[in-house]
Amino acid sequence: MNNKQLVLDAIMNKQTERAPWVPFVGCHAASLxxxxxxxxxxxxxxxIVEGVKKAVDxxxxxxxxxxxxxxxxxxALGCKLRYAKDNPPSVVTHPLEDGVKLEQLKIPTVNDGRFKLVMESAKRLCEELGNDIAMYGLITGPYTLALHLMGTEIFYEMIDDPDHVMEVLDFCKDVCIACADMYIDAGCxxxxxxxxxxSQISxxxxxxxxLPYAVEIFDHIRTRNRLSSLFVCGDAKKNIEVMSRCKCDNISIDENIPLEYVIDICKKRGVSVGGNIKLTVTMLFGSVQDNINDALNCMSIxxxxxxxxxxxxxxxxxxPVENVLAIAAVAHGEMPESIVSESALDGIVVELPDxxxxxKVIxxxxxxxxxxxAPCQYMMEAVKAACEGLSDKVAYVEHKIKDKESVVFMMKLGVSNIPTIVIDGQIKYISLVPSVKELRETILKAVELKK
Amino acid sequence: MTVQLVEMKNPCQSCIIVSDLMISLFEKIKPEYPDVDFIITIIEKPEEIRKIQGLEVEIFPAVLINDEQITCGNILHRRQLKSYIDIRR
Incomplete structure (x- = not known):
């Protein structure tokens, strides 16, 4: 199965050989x-093309x-932006708050704002990469766009003048559909x-x-034979249920919402899920091991x-690039290079048992x-439970690859994924935690072989 | 009196939008409060939150008035922020 199909299948809630990996490389691509x-x-x-291709490599x-x-x-709708060296641009003016009338705003076309250059990038990237990997076209959702246009007035106007807010949202919905069409035409x-x-509203x-506008947008995307996702950031736990009724194929969340909760809600409506790797604490400020850990936890759940x-x-x-590389390695079922690099392990001598x-069976x-x-914990718990009453015949040892000696040990055993169970030097279970019953049977077979 | 916005140096776009809205709001109400200092503090690492008196939660952007945290991760409306300032003046 190629990488693109993996994403499409996951979005359509089909079984995949592994969880597909989609890094949301925004302005980080510039840093590459x-x-x-x-x-x-x-x-x-x-x-844009060069940065995204570099990220893909x-x-x-x-x-x-x-x-x-x-x-x-x-x-493109008239908000002034302030650009930054190391951040995405910021919106500094809100036309509808500053006296511009909704009727004066026009649905953007490819000739407005930066759309031409973005769609050129989209077309080139889809042509060059689109056969192998799934290309996402990201559009600003109707509520966020309405907030850009109205500023914070939107919150009180939702109470004082809901009809006006709905007119703005209806316009934003049309903008979303027009932008979705541009990305679809480019090949996304x-x-x-x-x-x-x-996440700011109830x-x-x-x-x-x-909901009504989102449903129209997702219906439109479906009529164009494309898959869809709804991204939300912040503590939107309260909204997940209603989000799952937007008729999108997938919902992507950040670390503010427990992944298991979202899966539980979305599964009932056949909506797939994505996201949840901690952006700031892990990816921006965490260590390589924090990133491995977080990715493994997300994949486990x-x-x-x-x-x-x-x-x-x-x-x-x-x-940090090394953090993203670590997640990429985990996603592909490998150990990150920074952990197994020879220079980092120079001089560490570890002998395997005979x-x-x-x-005893080891x-x-x-x-x-x-x-x-979490997956490591489940695996250790399964091993402990399966070994109950066998202490005279079986010994088990946890090798935490946080220690360099364990990394050398792991390499000597030929193990490249974590967690893994090795019985008497034979790799038996890679990443998947077996049932206690199955594991005990495997252990007892090994005990028999010793006799 | 000080009204302080605390934000991360490299936030995600969601946080940028919330911060931008708060900064726009500060700019709008500033003329009505000549005796109030509106401050924007950018922190590079989460450890730096210890240096900001009154900051309680690691969710950004946060708004503090006289070192008392009013909100974090949420957008305040003009009327809300003005009420918070007025009742403390």
């Missing part, structure tokens, strides 16, 4: 190019967005409606002010049916650390 600021990146079609994604810029539509496979500001308000491994939102410009000569469990990594 020499002497390129975020501002230069967002304004130059060649740099490095991070080996199964899918990737063309661009992550929630200010693109706002700029998936349209993601990014509406982070909906489920009732979502139902009244977002998300499983391989209807889950896409991805960050909670767009990756910050300064996200398994045949040992009186179970080596290779983990990140069962105290902090």
């Amino acid at each position: 190019l020499e002497n390129v600021t975020a501002e230069m990146f967002f304004k130059d079609s060649d740099l 490095l991070y080996r994604p199964d899918g990737i967005p063309v661009l992550f810029d929630l200010q693109l539509e706002a700029e 496979d998936i349209i993601a409606v990014v509406d982070p500001m909906t 489920p009732d308000s979502f139902e009244e002010f977002v 998300g499983g391989t049916k209807g889950y896409i491994l991805s960050p909670g939102c767009d990756m910050p410009y300064a996200t 398994y045949k000569a040992e009186k 179970i080596d469990v290779i983990t990140l650390d069962s105290a902090s990594c």
